[in-house]
Amino acid sequence: MRIATWNVNSVRQRLAPLLSFLKEAAPDVLCLQELKCEDAAFPRMEVEDAGYNVVLHGQKTFNGVAILSKFPIEETTVGLPGFDHEGQSRYIEAVITHGDGGVVRVGSIYAPNGNPPETGKYAYKLKFMEALTAHAAALLKLEEATVLAGDYNIIPENRDVHDPAAWAGDALFLPQSRAAWRRLLNLGYTDALRAVTDDAGLYTFWDYQAGAWQKNKGIRIDHLLLSPQAADRLQRVEIVKAVRAGEKPSDHVPIYAEFA
DNA sequence: ATGACCTAACTTTTAGGA
Numbered sequence A: 001m002r003i004a005t006w007n008v009n010s011v012r013q014r015l016a017p018l019l020s021f022l023k024e025a026a027p028d029v030l031c032l033q034e035l036k037c038e039d040a041a042f043p044r045m046e047v048e049d050a051g052y053n054v055v056l057h058g059q060k061t062f063n064g065v066a067i068l069s070k071f072p073i074e075e076t077t078v079g080l081p082g083f084d085h086e087g088q089s090r091y092i093e094a095v096i097t098h099g100d101g102g103v104v105r106v107g108s109i110y111a112p113n114g115n116p117p118e119t120g121k122y123a124y125k126l127k128f129m130e131a132l133t134a135h136a137a138a139l140l141k142l143e144e145a146t147v148l149a150g151d152y153n154i155i156p157e158n159r160d161v162h163d164p165a166a167w168a169g170d171a172l173f174l175p176q177s178r179a180a181w182r183r184l185l186n187l188g189y190t191d192a193l194r195a196v197t198d199d200a201g202l203y204t205f206w207d208y209q210a211g212a213w214q215k216n217k218g219i220r221i222d223h224l225l226l227s228p229q230a231a232d233r234l235q236r237v238e239i240v241k242a243v244r245a246g247e248k249p250s251d252h253v254p255i256y257a258e259f260a
Numbered sequence B: 001a002t003g004a005c006c007t008a009a010c011t012t013t014t015a016g017g018a
Helices: A015-024 A044-049 A120-140 A175-186 A192-196 A241-245
Strands: A002-007 A029-033 A053-057 A065-069 A073-078 A091-098 A102-110 A145-151 A222-226 A234-239 A255-259
Touching (some): A002 A015, A002 A145, A015 A029, A044 A053, A053 A073, A053 A091, A065 A073, A065 A091, A120 A145, A120 A175, A192 A222, A192 A234, A222 A255
Parallel strands (some): A002 A029
Antiparallel strands (some): A002 A255, A053 A065, A073 A091, A091 A102, A145 A222
16 A cells, blocks of 8 residues: 655646656655645546546645545545635545455545734634644544644754755744744654664755756655554555656655555 | 745735745
């Protein structure tokens, strides 16, 4: 079972790389973020023809999340319970049944950026993280294999950024943001990548500007958080870095976790 | 080079991203 997440930065602009990724990496489940289109504009036919079921929560111009699955999708939940999303499509969750009757619960998350930090945008980011943490705590009580995957817009630690000083005042790296991340993990979730490696310099995002990709000035902000039942089955994690060098790339690359 | 991008939209400029 391979579960991936990818912030595509407009699914319509990224259709060709998306179909290539589905074919080459062949994830069983793919969480998408930043669709930047309404439900009706999502390239459903192309994705279904590639062998995937689709549930989505789109939005015109901004945000938008989806879950693609080779297996049947059940029990879709849109939005975080009890949170005022202020019209922003940032969370969708689904229960997926697979091969041997097993079940995995998957959340596709597009957490707010939060810049600039002195504005309401940052307050909204922290409120979102609070609501996500409350929901994640409730999910743990189900004692299921759960994967909360997406663009968290948080750089967890110094080893996850090319130049910590350059990001010190950014909403993605402020102490309050990182504290919110730790509160989420401390519930009992496992950061999939950190379960398999302690290496520094493993990034999932490189800015389009200033040759950030060429200079490897990246950050790690796309994460898969695993419930204990999911973490017990984790075998491998891969950041599909090569996608960033392809034609018309997103500024984020896919990352996937493989489970027994 | 204190530079350099990309996307969508009531598009020729702006807002948002990170």
